[in-house]
Amino acid sequence: MPDNINLEHFWMPFTANRQFKSRPRMLVGAQGMHYITDDGRRILDGTAGLWCVNAGHGHPKIVQAIQQQAAALDYGPLFQMGHPRAFEAASALVSIAPEGLNRVFFCNDGSEAVDSALKIALAYHRARGDGLRTRLIGRERAYHGVGFGGIAVGGIAGNRKHFGPTLAGVDHLRHPLDIARNAFSRGLPEHGAEIADELEQRLLALHDPSTVAAVIVEPLQGSTGVILPPKGYLQKLRAICDRHGILLIFDEVITGFGRLGTAFAADYFGVVPDMIVCAKGLTNAAVPMGAVIVRQDIHDAFMAAAPENTIEFFHGYTYSGHPLAAAAAVAAIGVYREEGLFDRAAAMAPYFEDAAHSLKGLPWVKDVRNLGLVCGIELESVPGKPTARAVDVFLKCFWDKNVLIRTTGDIIALSPPLIIDKPQIDELFGAIGDVLKHQQATPSPEAVEQLP
Numbered sequence: 001m002p003d004n005i006n007l008e009h010f011w012m013p014f015t016a017n018r019q020f021k022s023r024p025r026m027l028v029g030a031q032g033m034h035y036i037t038d039d040g041r042r043i044l045d046g047t048a049g050l051w052c053v054n055a056g057h058g059h060p061k062i063v064q065a066i067q068q069q070a071a072a073l074d075y076g077p078l079f080q081m082g083h084p085r086a087f088e089a090a091s092a093l094v095s096i097a098p099e100g101l102n103r104v105f106f107c108n109d110g111s112e113a114v115d116s117a118l119k120i121a122l123a124y125h126r127a128r129g130d131g132l133r134t135r136l137i138g139r140e141r142a143y144h145g146v147g148f149g150g151i152a153v154g155g156i157a158g159n160r161k162h163f164g165p166t167l168a169g170v171d172h173l174r175h176p177l178d179i180a181r182n183a184f185s186r187g188l189p190e191h192g193a194e195i196a197d198e199l200e201q202r203l204l205a206l207h208d209p210s211t212v213a214a215v216i217v218e219p220l221q222g223s224t225g226v227i228l229p230p231k232g233y234l235q236k237l238r239a240i241c242d243r244h245g246i247l248l249i250f251d252e253v254i255t256g257f258g259r260l261g262t263a264f265a266a267d268y269f270g271v272v273p274d275m276i277v278c279a280k281g282l283t284n285a286a287v288p289m290g291a292v293i294v295r296q297d298i299h300d301a302f303m304a305a306a307p308e309n310t311i312e313f314f315h316g317y318t319y320s321g322h323p324l325a326a327a328a329a330v331a332a333i334g335v336y337r338e339e340g341l342f343d344r345a346a347a348m349a350p351y352f353e354d355a356a357h358s359l360k361g362l363p364w365v366k367d368v369r370n371l372g373l374v375c376g377i378e379l380e381s382v383p384g385k386p387t388a389r390a391v392d393v394f395l396k397c398f399w400d401k402n403v404l405i406r407t408t409g410d411i412i413a414l415s416p417p418l419i420i421d422k423p424q425i426d427e428l429f430g431a432i433g434d435v436l437k438h439q440q441a442t443p444s445p446e447a448v449e450q451l452p
């Protein structure tokens with residue numbers, strides 16, 4: 001690490017700061033499928049950064065688009081003003097969105113996109129004169145970012161418990177992970193669609209459906225350790241929401257932009273929500289950006305409710321539709337299309353699945369689950385030290401195998417760039433397999449409990 005870097009001042013996000021600073025893992029460059037570390041190693045990126053660099057690192061077309069935009073118009077306000085790139089980015093996004101979702105609200109990341117979608121849902125019902133619909137329903141173990149709306153509908157205890165009661169009027173569905181019935185499923189699990197019924201039978205019965213504004217779910221729960229929807233589950237949620245006039249929001253922050261081999265998970269499942277929340281791959285992560293893609297009539301309800309010449313939706317960010325982000329989004333969506341990356345992901349998924357399931361039977365492997373280019377490998381926890389086992393594997397992969405993986409709890413979550421090839425898939429799972437084969441019952445002291 002360069003001598004002039006002081007590690008003290010930066011309070012790192014979602015990081016065991018003291019542990020990191022005792023032995024920093026520094027990335028100084030990236031190209032294609034690899035990161036470069038400060039000690040000159042090439043690290044295979046098994047996680048597309050944080051589920052976001054879908055076209056691989058440093059794509060020249062995206063780099064160039066950002067450079068040119070910075071030179072032409074570095075910033076332009078979008079409150080009562082406009083710049084063409086933001087409109088172009090919205091149209092590009094609509095061009096790959098499911099039919100009928102054709103109005104785009106921009107923000108800066110997934111958390112803001114979630115909070116924006118929740119606000120749109122609440123304000124939409126009010127605009128229609130149905131202002132009693134104020135309840136929001138999320139799900140256990142859901143991750144919807146870190147805004148107060150997102151942690152309220154989210155269901156990861158560690159992300160909520162330090163911050164008080166968050167929003168009122170929120171309830172949660174049970175999550176559908178059921179290892180006892182579905183362990184080592186390839187693709188969608190067979191069992192558990194009936195868990196969706198509790199939306200109607202338990203939550204709507206309890207709260208009265210006419211008070212519920214929206215249900216928000218990740219079609220595939222990623223950050224919490226890859227929880228897949230059982231076959232038929234999302235279709236049931238859609239039907240229940242339809243029966244009761246409740247909006248269904250898909251948080252596609254990680255499933256958007258080809259992760260499942262289709263533009264959005266909505267396409268993969270054939271279930272069209274009323275709004276899609278996205279971010280990450282929207283710009284290939286080169287500039288922060290989030291978006292809510294909204295059904296036209298939801299947008300139109302706002303236009304109809306507000307008097308002429310007035311603001312229809314009192315919400316927005318200084319950097320909504322930022323020129324650099326918008327340029328990156330236009331370029332990234334162009335790259336996805338020109339290089340056929342969503343189809344490539346679909347074509348590579350069976351090989352990825354086989355490689356993932358080759359870990360079955362190795363020490364500590366309790367479950368492997370996968371879909372598209374996503375895989376979760378759940379490990380037996382060390383008694384009394386949750387997370388220690390997976391963190392140990394993460395550290396060994398990074399230091400000894402030159403492979404970047406991500407862990408959450410005792411689950412390894414993999415989501416490589418969509419450009420990964422077969423030898424790289426072999427390298428990724430080979431490294432994890434090697435580390436697991438040599439895993440001691442008690443991980444090294446460096447592997448401390450550190451994740452929420």
Ligand SMILES: Cc1ncc(COP(=O)(O)O)c(C=O)c1O
Nearest residue numbers: 109110111143144145223251253
């Ligand atoms: C499903 C989902 N929603 C929201 C977010 C939050 O996104 P951000 O970190 O860009 O705020 C994430 C981040 O991983 C996510 O996975």
